[in-house]
Amino acid sequence: MLPLKQSADTLKDKRRLKWACRRGMLELDVLFEPFVDEAYDELTEQQKDDFRQLLTCDDPDLFAWFMGHEKCPDERLTKMIEFMLSRVKV
Structure with missing residues (x-):
């Protein structure tokens, strides 16, 4: 989980974005960090x-x-999830 709830706008800085990719679950870390x-x-x-x-x-x-x-209830986020998963499948 993010240390403080951040808005999508504050994540435009790549350093903040990379920090936000550090999640509380290893399963998410291995998806988000390499993707960025x-x-x-x-x-x-x-x-x-x-x-x-x-x-x-x-x-x-x-x-x-x-x-x-x-x-996911949001269609745009669902597309991003599918895109990210397609990049990690062998």
């Missing part, structure tokens, strides 16, 4: 906004969405 290092700079501005919005969500929700236990 390897793919974030290549995203469209809309995708970057969606990713930053995703980082403002609570860890239990993120875990459930990424593991497929629940469906």
